[in-house]
Amino acid sequence: MLLESVPFVNKRYECANTIECDTVVDKRYECVNTIESGTVVNKLYECVNTMESGTIVYKLWECGNTIESDAVVYKFHECVNTTESDTVVNKLYECVNTIESGTVVDKRYECVNTIESGTVVDKRYECVNTIESGTVVNKLYECVNTMESGTVVNKLYECVNTMESGTIVNKLYECVNTIESGTVVNKLYECVNTIESGTVVNKLYECVNTMESGTIVNKLWEC
Known part of the structure; x- marks a missing residue:
């Protein structure tokens, strides 16, 4: 099913992804993805993502991600992320991201991103x-x-x-x-x-x- 005019803010890699009227702006890795007439062209790591009749196929790192009936299965680096009843389990790089009562804990790359009163602490790459x-x-x-x-x-x-x-x-x-x-x-x-x-x-x-x-x-x- 196609994503309708629902704001989607993704701060992965400090990038904001918004969906507005069939337009996806994805600044992940400083890449811009636009949807025109139902097609998403995503060149992250020379990968092409296409959207056809409600199905998103992501080929990040030659992994297949499909959206079917509100369930998101991400295979980034052979990791499985499922979305079920407001809980996001994201195993990117063996990291677990949980959303509970408006708090995002992102352990991607063993880094902890916390949001407290409008402040983002990003220890990505523990660097x-x-x-x-x-x-x-x-x-x-x-x-x-x-x-x-x-x-x-x-x-x-x-x-x-x-x-x-x-x-x-x-x-x-x-x-x-x-x-x-x-x-x-x-x-x-x-x-x-x-x-x-x-x-x-x-x-x-x-x-x-x-x-x-x-x-x-x-x-x-x-x-």
Whole structure:
């Protein structure tokens, strides 16, 4: 069934999604989705979402989400979210989001977002990146982290991590990347990247990272 003129505010990733008269404005990942004559085109992660006769098919991360008779089944990363009688159970990344008496507890990415008297505390990625003697600028989903003494350039979701005369410790998604005697252990999404004879093979979303002369090129998502 088609969603009628019902306001839908989704602050996932600090984005507001509103539905007004067949128009969906979705700023998730800085993407704009518009509905024209019953069709939703969503290019999140190069995914196409189409709406036909009341059915929304989301292909985020090659997962199928369908809306049938007021039940929403999300398969983000093999997670199942069901909507039943005002309770939303959202297992995005093994996180549980519950709505009880107007309070949203969002543990996405093991982060807690609380709304108290109009204040949003967002600990997404559990990150506080502050480097006093130096500057870290972290813009999640289009971010550049720079460190002056030794250069770390990190562009999440299209990022290039380079290491020059130093050590990169990257805790994205509770992952620890350590470099010890030429070996990179990367636990992003429980993935292990090994370096053998100067080559890094990273199968995050079927991505290949190569190392040439001490440079790591990591193209997470869009690989």
